[in-house]
Amino acid sequence: MSNVLLDVQGLSRRFGGLKAVDGLSLQIRPREIVGLLGPNGSGKTTALNLISGVLAPDSGSVKINGHEFAGSPAYRITHHGVGRTFQLVRLFNTMTVRENVVAGMAFTNGRLFGREAARQADALLERVGLSGYAGKEAGQLAYMDQKKVELARALAGRPKVLLLDEWLAGLNPTELIDAIALVRSLKDEDISILMVEHVLEAVRSLCDHCVVMTAGAPISYGTPAHVLSDLEVVRAYLGDDHA
Numbered sequence: 121m122s123n124v125l126l127d128v129q130g131l132s133r134r135f136g137g138l139k140a141v142d143g144l145s146l147q148i149r150p151r152e153i154v155g156l157l158g159p160n161g162s163g164k165t166t167a168l169n170l171i172s173g174v175l176a177p178d179s180g181s182v183k184i185n186g187h188e189f190a191g192s193p194a195y196r197i198t199h200h201g202v203g204r205t206f207q208l209v210r211l212f213n214t215m216t217v218r219e220n221v222v223a224g225m226a227f228t229n230g231r232l233f234g235r236e237a238a239r240q241a242d243a244l245l246e247r248v249g250l251s252g253y254a255g256k257e258a259g260q261l262a263y264m265d266q267k268k269v270e271l272a273r274a275l276a277g278r279p280k281v282l283l284l285d286e287w288l289a290g291l292n293p294t295e296l297i298d299a300i301a302l303v304r305s306l307k308d309e310d311i312s313i314l315m316v317e318h319v320l321e322a323v324r325s326l327c328d329h330c331v332v333m334t335a336g337a338p339i340s341y342g343t344p345a346h347v348l349s350d351l352e353v354v355r356a357y358l359g360d361d362h363a
């Protein structure tokens with residue numbers, strides 16, 4: 121379909137004898153939030169790595185706006201509108217928070233420098249709830265604040281599709297409400313999102329569709345209500361006793 125922003129078909133990757141991702145297909149359209157769910161070790165992070173160019177797939181297709189990018193380096197994929205955060209935050213720890221966000225502008229069209237870059241970085245930091253942190257050293261921030269810096273850095277690349285790897289994990293209930301509102305506001309700005317998430321409250325309230333993986337393979341597709349009530353999904357998460 122023509123309005124598909126991100127079209128993943130038959131994506132697969134082995135590590136030795138292990139099929140970490142095995143025939144994953146999914147599509148994301150403008151203003152959609154798609155959840156990628158599954159138990160630990162089911163291949164979700166590997167899938168994000170394959171889509172974002174951190175790893176090359178053995179087979180399968182990753183199309184962005186109809187153009188093939190499977191196996192392209194991460195910087196090209198970023199340049200073409202796919203940003204991401206990492207499950208384990210990856211910042212330039214000895215640089216300031218602002219410098220980290222400015223670094224995220226390096227691969228955008230019409231890249232920014234100097235004062236204008238700093239101004240936009242500060243606006244993004246305000247957006248993620250980090251006003252007043254711009255001059256601090258990134259490595260000195262609390263972990264949750266580092267996650268926010270990483271989100272601001274990803275947004276600095278002006279993504280059309282944002283890949284979030286457990287960005288909502290570890291938040292307290294109040295922080296979770298704010299974070300869900302923040303993610304929803306990104307959708308309102310025409311950013312589509314693929315989110316790997318274990319926080320089911322967030323999945324229910326944010327996702328338009330979900331894909332559930334187990335042992336690398338997709339086992340269920342549908343709305344959050346559908347996939348979370350799907351027997352196989354309950355088994356994959358909780359074991360046979362709960363199904």
Ligand SMILES: Nc1ncnc2c1ncn2[C@@H]1O[C@H](COP(=O)(O)OP(=O)(O)OP(=O)(O)O)[C@@H](O)[C@H]1O
Binds near residue numbers: 159161163207
């Ligand atoms: N670089 C690697 N080399 C070898 N095996 C790997 C590598 N990366 C991941 N794996 C394995 O691939 C499988 C899928 O891992 P992955 O991290 O993608 O799962 P996940 O669903 O994201 O798990 P979690 O929810 O715990 O983050 C696991 O068995 C993991 O040990």
